[in-house]
Amino acid sequence: MERYERIFKVLSDDKRLKVFTLLLKMGKEYYVCEIADALEESHYNISKYLNELKREGLVKEKRIGRGVLYSVKEAEDEFMKYLHNAILSIPDTLLSRNMELLKLRVSLRQENKCVIGVNDPRWLEIAKEVK
Template identity: 40%
Template sequence: MTEQAEAFRALADDTRLRILNLLLNTGSELCCCELTDSLEEPQYNVSKHLKILRQAGLIEGGQEGRWVYYSVPKKPDAFRKGLLDSVRSLPETRRLKKDAKNLDRRLSLRHNGKCTLGVLHGQPSGDKNAA
């Protein structure tokens, strides 16, 4: 598979589109646990999806202490810039709105603009512990 087809494949997944949606709609860099809580997905899944996106060159990740902050590339090549623009134009579904709302709440817990917590919600498989 060519590099370009791989990039498309990285986008062919709802969870990964949700991750990118959050990264694109916030100026900030987001760490794994913030994404995990926002998406209400298990941490190991979020981590795996982040890896796929990073390998496709669609996000970048930088470690800061125990945390790894992910963000959209500052200078993507033309092809990936086009792809990211396509993701930016995704229709705002209920799910994406909820993700954004979760993220807002989660970001308000930062201190000095940095995450100081881990995953808060119950690592839901079916949301047993959420309520």
């Protein structure tokens, strides 16, 4: 049962569950810094969460230049397919702000460069408009 126990454990933390749910609902690839800004968390913690999710086979990574793109790994068995569906059933309303922020954050991409997060005045300006 260890695999299943570990999968539930990695999803049992608010922050990690939000990271995974966001990636699953948005369905594309995102940089660590974009996810961090969308969830209004520190970059190093988001990096830790993504690594924990990767360790359990929930997400995959792809290095692009200096950045790393993360996305949900395709479900390879029945358990994981149902788990994805369960998490997709979580109401969007619980993450609407973060999904909105992520879309905005991605729209700032310039030749695959990240506009750095919390301290960047441009980003703060944009983020405060989103309820």
